[in-house]
Amino acid sequence: MNLMVEYILAALLVFGGIFGIVGSFGLLKLPQMLQRLHAPTKATTLGVGSALIASMAYFWFYEDRVSWHELMITLFLFLTAPITANFIAKAQLHRAINKEDLPPTGVGTQWATYDPEVQAVSPILLDDRDPG
């Protein structure tokens, strides 16, 4: 039992390490910026999640206490990684890619980040005059 737990933990750590280094290596090696965006946001997040699960199981089995911090860090990372990826992709779309070079969206409307109606702030927020 003890040996099996140790093997599982070691496998999780090695898995996490491999995915972490693949993510950072992809950031160096992939040819285009929007392809490079995929490597850290997917591979590294998976590697970090694996290492955090290994840490949680380690404290559970060897120190006899459940540490919830790892779960919170995992949840937080998995929630925020898509948001940061979306922001970086948006910055790249506006800085380095021509609007005409993008493929059609196929739904009749244009890309949401160029759509003035999507970008407009809600009318309630725009109307900040004192109603008197």
Next chain:
Amino acid sequence: MILNYALDFAFLCFGLGLAMNLYRVFRAPGVTDRILALDTMVINVLTLIVLYGMRTKSGVNFEAALLFAMTGFVSTVAYCKFVLRGDIIE
């Protein structure tokens, strides 16, 4: 003990990843690459903190890791916002 070797391997992987991100911060074709590299550096350092906690068998540093994750997220979003709009809070 095989767990110690696995821990060493994970340290090595994430440390090498950190070095690659540092190279990408200094040599990058555009500013979005630098933002992405800084974001990945935050994630790698966070993992190193967690692995260090496993090595020293103490959970003291995990709050620091949590705060680090939050600060990294907010700083990445602020940097992107600055690149997009020239201002952070309009």
